[in-house]
Amino acid sequence: MYEKTFPNKRFKLTLEFIKKHIDTSESILDLGVENPFSEIMKTEGFTVVNTSGEDLDEDQGVFHKQKTTVVTAFEIFEHLLNPYSILKEIQSDKLFISIPMRLWFSPAYRSKTDPWDRHYHEFEDWQLDWLLEKTGWKIIDRQKWTNPVNKMGIRPLLRYFTNRYYIVYAVKA
Numbered sequence: 001m002y003e004k005t006f007p008n009k010r011f012k013l014t015l016e017f018i019k020k021h022i023d024t025s026e027s028i029l030d031l032g033v034e035n036p037f038s039e040i041m042k043t044e045g046f047t048v049v050n051t052s053g054e055d056l057d058e059d060q061g062v063f064h065k066q067k068t069t070v071v072t073a074f075e076i077f078e079h080l081l082n083p084y085s086i087l088k089e090i091q092s093d094k095l096f097i098s099i100p101m102r103l104w105f106s107p108a109y110r111s112k113t114d115p116w117d118r119h120y121h122e123f124e125d126w127q128l129d130w131l132l133e134k135t136g137w138k139i140i141d142r143q144k145w146t147n148p149v150n151k152m153g154i155r156p157l158l159r160y161f162t163n164r165y166y167i168v169y170a171v172k173a
Helices: 008-021 036-043 083-089 125-134 154-158
Strands: 025-032 047-049 070-074 094-100 137-146 163-172
Touching: 008 036, 008 094, 008 137, 008 163, 025 036, 036 047, 083 125, 094 125, 125 137, 125 163
Parallel strands: 025 047, 025 070, 070 094
Antiparallel strands: 094 163, 137 163
16 A cells, blocks of 8 residues: 555554554554654544654653643654653553664664754664663563665675564553
8 A cells, every 4th residue: 555655564564563452543642743654544544643843852741732542653762862751751551662773783873964863772672671661661562573675785684684673562551
């Protein structure tokens, strides 16, 4: 359905993971401005409100203004300086987080053109799990997947076997 224009594998697996745990009657606060995946969630029948681009490290007021049953954070937490504070402020009872995992053979991502587009954190799975536990969340389900690229070389070959994305469904403990 979304094969031609979006990262098919990641979006398909993320959507399947969400649908496995919640239905379209849930209201969702998606951290980050409107994006292709939030549009996919809406097309699939979910009620989704996005944050408006505020710096969540500085301003977590959205968690008190938007009353939703679910918060989603897809590839957001690696950009934040202080994910601990944000996880503590979330008022919803359900949380979905996906992150690109730290790869031992590749440096942390940093855009050469956009000073805001960089990864402050690149987690290993145990680090995200520990952060969630410390902030009062209980992990119900988790999944990892690879992200092969159509390039030649050792790093692209390693991407066929090394998990790149990690998604977690958690509830307030």
